[in-house]
Amino acid sequence: MQKKVIAFTNLLRKSGIRVSVAEGIDAFNALDELSLDDREIFRDALRTAMVKRGDDIAAYDELFELFWSGFYDNLRQAFDQMEGDLGAMGVDLDQILRQLAEMMKEMDGELDLSELAKALLTQDLSQLENLIRQAAQEAGTGRIENMLQVGFFSRRTAEQMGLEGASQELENLVERMRAMGMGDAQIQQLQELMRKLMETVRRTVRTFTERELQQQNHNYMEKFRREMLTEKSFYHLTEDEIARMREVVARLAQRIKNILSIRKKRLKRGKLDLHQTLRRNMARGGIPFEVVYKTRRKDRPKLVILCDVSSSVANVSRFMLQFMYSLQEAFTKIRCYVFVAELGEVTSVFQEKDISAAIEKALDGGDVINVYTRSNFGYAFHEFWKNHLASIDKKTTVMILGDARNNYNDAKAWCIRDIQNKAKNVVWLNPESPSAWGFGDSVMDRYMPYCDIVEECRNLRQLSKVVDQIIL
Amino acid sequence: MRVNEREEAMFKSVQDVIEQLGDQGYICDKKIATVVFLAQQLGKPVLVEGPAGVGKTELAKVVAKALGRNMIRLQCYEGLDEAKALYEWEYSKQLLYTQILKDKVAETLAGTQTLAEAADRVGAQDSVFFSSRFIVPRPLMQAITSEKPTLLLVDEVDKSDPEFEAFLLEVLSDFQVTIPEIGTIVAKSMPLVFLTSNDAREMSDALKRRCLHLWIDYPSEELEVRILDRKVPNIDKRLAEEVVGLMNRIRALDLKKTPSISETLDWARALLALNAEELEDQIVSDTLNVILKYEGDVEKAQNELAKLIKKRTAEVAAEKPQGAPAAEASAVKKGILH
Numbered sequence: 001m002q003k004k005v006i007a008f009t010n011l012l013r014k015s016g017i018r019v020s021v022a023e024g025i026d027a028f029n030a031l032d033e034l035s036l037d038d039r040e041i042f043r044d045a046l047r048t049a050m051v052k053r054g055d056d057i058a059a060y061d062e063l064f065e066l067f068w069s070g071f072y073d074n075l076r077q078a079f080d081q082m083e084g085d086l087g088a089m090g091v092d093l094d095q096i097l098r099q100l101a102e103m104m105k106e107m108d109g110e111l112d113l114s115e116l117a118k119a120l121l122t123q124d125l126s127q128l129e130n131l132i133r134q135a136a137q138e139a140g141t142g143r144i145e146n147m148l149q150v151g152f153f154s155r156r157t158a159e160q161m162g163l164e165g166a167s168q169e170l171e172n173l174v175e176r177m178r179a180m181g182m183g184d185a186q187i188q189q190l191q192e193l194m195r196k197l198m199e200t201v202r203r204t205v206r207t208f209t210e211r212e213l214q215q216q217n218h219n220y221m222e223k224f225r226r227e228m229l230t231e232k233s234f235y236h237l238t239e240d241e242i243a244r245m246r247e248v249v250a251r252l253a254q255r256i257k258n259i260l261s262i263r264k265k266r267l268k269r270g271k272l273d274l275h276q277t278l279r280r281n282m283a284r285g286g287i288p289f290e291v292v293y294k295t296r297r298k299d300r301p302k303l304v305i306l307c308d309v310s311s312s313v314a315n316v317s318r319f320m321l322q323f324m325y326s327l328q329e330a331f332t333k334i335r336c337y338v339f340v341a342e343l344g345e346v347t348s349v350f351q352e353k354d355i356s357a358a359i360e361k362a363l364d365g366g367d368v369i370n371v372y373t374r375s376n377f378g379y380a381f382h383e384f385w386k387n388h389l390a391s392i393d394k395k396t397t398v399m400i401l402g403d404a405r406n407n408y409n410d411a412k413a414w415c416i417r418d419i420q421n422k423a424k425n426v427v428w429l430n431p432e433s434p435s436a437w438g439f440g441d442s443v444m445d446r447y448m449p450y451c452d453i454v455e456e457c458r459n460l461r462q463l464s465k466v467v468d469q470i471i472l
Numbered sequence: 473m474r475v476n477e478r479e480e481a482m483f484k485s486v487q488d489v490i491e492q493l494g495d496q497g498y499i500c501d502k503k504i505a506t507v508v509f510l511a512q513q514l515g516k517p518v519l520v521e522g523p524a525g526v527g528k529t530e531l532a533k534v535v536a537k538a539l540g541r542n543m544i545r546l547q548c549y550e551g552l553d554e555a556k557a558l559y560e561w562e563y564s565k566q567l568l569y570t571q572i573l574k575d576k577v578a579e580t581l582a583g584t585q586t587l588a589e590a591a592d593r594v595g596a597q598d599s600v601f602f603s604s605r606f607i608v609p610r611p612l613m614q615a616i617t618s619e620k621p622t623l624l625l626v627d628e629v630d631k632s633d634p635e636f637e638a639f640l641l642e643v644l645s646d647f648q649v650t651i652p653e654i655g656t657i658v659a660k661s662m663p664l665v666f667l668t669s670n671d672a673r674e675m676s677d678a679l680k681r682r683c684l685h686l687w688i689d690y691p692s693e694e695l696e697v698r699i700l701d702r703k704v705p706n707i708d709k710r711l712a713e714e715v716v717g718l719m720n721r722i723r724a725l726d727l728k729k730t731p732s733i734s735e736t737l738d739w740a741r742a743l744l745a746l747n748a749e750e751l752e753d754q755i756v757s758d759t760l761n762v763i764l765k766y767e768g769d770v771e772k773a774q775n776e777l778a779k780l781i782k783k784r785t786a787e788v789a790a791e792k793p794q795g796a797p798a799a800e801a802s803a804v805k806k807g808i809l810h
Contacts, residue, residue, distance in 0.1 A: 018677065029514055033513040034510070038502075041486055048686060049685075052680035284563055289567075356726070
């Protein structure tokens, strides 16, 4: 039992659920306090001690089922099925086994059967389970990685179990029965039984191997979920990944909010606040027992986002917008514009709609611009310069997202220069890799001199790095 | 690792937890009961997480009631600090005492030659002014110094700052407090600790490691009907089932604020107050704002309801292709939602 719990703990760890040693010990303590015959209670007890994040619960439940829904049940099933099959052929398993047992008792001593053969003949399934588990461990089934290896590991497990030997023993046994004068019909039944037994064992070994693969696979999927997603380019996300990516982005945003809150705290101590100090200490006759300091507030940054929503960068824009949406409260003021050629403000959409609706709407031009045209950065920046330059002051960070593929239009880089002059800084995020900047119709090199930060931003890790730079 | 040897109410088993909490009007499943039982047995704090309104705080309250323990509540908020959570010196009282005891102080100081000597004399009396007499115990301190075992509820711990969380850890790990002027105060009896969190931010791993974790989710339909039955005794069984059924449908929508058990209860009470016997469309759309707190959410739910009604109407129509129009009309009018 103890070993099995530890093995389960390891499985959880491998699947990316962090379980500390102390938590493992808690789990054991918890089990001491409970009776273990209730499966639900057992599951909940382990969970409460080891799994501490809401997100992990689903994964835990799945793993628990995989690990604890005993392989024993599978065995039981397989053998029940075998019994049924034999019954259909007119073989009464119970009777035959009883007969066998009796005859074996008669020749007590001369018979030296292996563990496996004994377990099979007595239908001792828990012993059989142990044998399979042991053999699988020796065969290294835990290292299984893909479907193609199922056959290989099943064979190795069977070898380790000495399945061939057992089969031989059983055949010998039948022969001896014949020699002892068992009737032909019965011998045939017996042979049928032995054949079926072997087949069932082979099948269950295979089932075991497949289960092992499932567990390993689960580990792999989890790892992928946690690690790969941050590195994966926004361009190549599948529908499913987009959904999961949302979670990850939300978590990232939360982390940044946390950091901001701590930072606000650290900056709190300022000069002595005489007014507040007097007021607070009035109860003590104006003797300043308690000293109050002025809080120095670090301004939360203002942010203006210009987001290219042309189809070539739509996926990147999606996460960018989601990220900004989640961070709205971290900024005092956030204004969001979208453009392809025309430029329009979608700030109100951000404030009114819930997250997914807002992003879809923004990507669709938010009813203010036509998205079915060819990108023209110069035109868009000029529009911004004409109409919205006033919204920028020295506390504002201007963030531009786009690939700067301008379809050979006029770049109007001077608009960016004017924006930079007014703003705190200008950040350009380009989903293309730097080697492509300035080639073909890319005019990134024209804008670059007027940007404070220019970063490649194609996956979540890069995005979070940039955001760290901006607000921290 | 028994919590306490002294005689006091204890849960005997997981089943016992379910029954005793049930007596207090709190219906819970095995999941919750297991954790509560373990918390008592292992003497570990419980971190209760889950969406708002599923009865996290309530759980702590009924456990306190069931065990006959005094509940001490520490409500967390941004900016909560040690002084407000643990203890504070009562300056004004100290000041008042010095004023009143002025003569006595003068007496003590009588005969001193130098300033240093006087200061030493006063210093020798330090303990008078820095004694537990002048301490205002705040919830954490109360829980620790209480003679009888208590239940400490640290509510909405996610609202507190990360620094406070670190401080809380220290108290929770060994249940003792050090006051520099007085010394270390060790808990006389181990309080049972519940921390609740709405997941506004993720709690630190260190805190989670020290706690048992309980995730309370929206209850299953069957459980919710039982809760409803228990909390709103006058409700008709059928109505309760309808309410819960519709509630689950609404929860499946993508809402800004998903309604939880407390909203279900409110709604049921509202329906009772309106003498509704079943969920008629009109009543439902009139009372939706009891369960949904945002205009956008109400709109979404309305749309969903409209769709549902349409579907049901179509079904009814399909069932009786040539049925009497009157019957059909009445079916459309009410009864459509269950």
